Amino acid sequence: MVNRVTLVGNLGADPESKYLSSGTCVTKIRIATNEKWRDANGELQERTEWHSVTLWRRLAEIAAQFLTKGRQVYIEGRLRNDTWEVDGQKRYGYHIEADVLRLLGRGDDSPQERRDSREPAVTGNDDIPF
Numbered sequence: 684m685v686n687r688v689t690l691v692g693n694l695g696a697d698p699e700s701k702y703l704s705s706g707t708c709v710t711k712i713r714i715a716t717n718e719k720w721r722d723a724n725g726e727l728q729e730r731t732e733w734h735s736v737t738l739w740r741r742l743a744e745i746a747a748q749f750l751t752k753g754r755q756v757y758i759e760g761r762l763r764n765d766t767w768e769v770d771g772q773k774r775y776g777y778h779i780e781a782d783v784l785r786l787l788g789r790g791d792d793s794p795q796e797r798r799d800s801r802e803p804a805v806t807g808n809d810d811i812p813f
Contacts (some may be wrong), residue, residue, distance in 0.1 A: 688779050690734055690758045691787065692716040700747035710743035712736045712750065714758065735778040736760070742784050749786060759783035 692714035700710040714734045722728050736758055738746045750756065760781035767774050 686761045688758075688760055688762050690714055690716055690736075690756075690779065692734065692756065692758075694750055694752050694754050694756065695733065697752050698746050698750050700743060707740060708743040708747070710738045710746045712738070712746060712756075714756065735776070736781050737763075737778055738781045738784065742781060746784060754786065755788035757783075757785035757787055 695713040695715050698710045698712045700708060702708050712735075714736055716732050716734065718730045718732070720728050758779060758781045760779045760783070763778050763780050765776045765778055767776075
């Protein structure tokens, strides 16, 4: 069986990061992806989907350091089911647990943000010398 998600989209807000008591960094981001098509009347239609993404450890630190609202990113990961309660009602949702992150486009014009698009993707196991 395969559980694989690939997204290319833009961040809807700055990343939210925290360190757990174990010292592990976790970062959450929201990514918007867009779809365009023509309906039966030839009218251009567009739909935006929002995706919650969780990054762990080194990927989380990189995301917190280099990502900002509006930045385009490539994400690969696994789909995870979430369950929580609000006022006694069970709620369900999904998020992507990322294990590959690639910064696309440009952030601001700071030298740290400039990266060659041919650079390999960052994975959760890489030790990236930023």
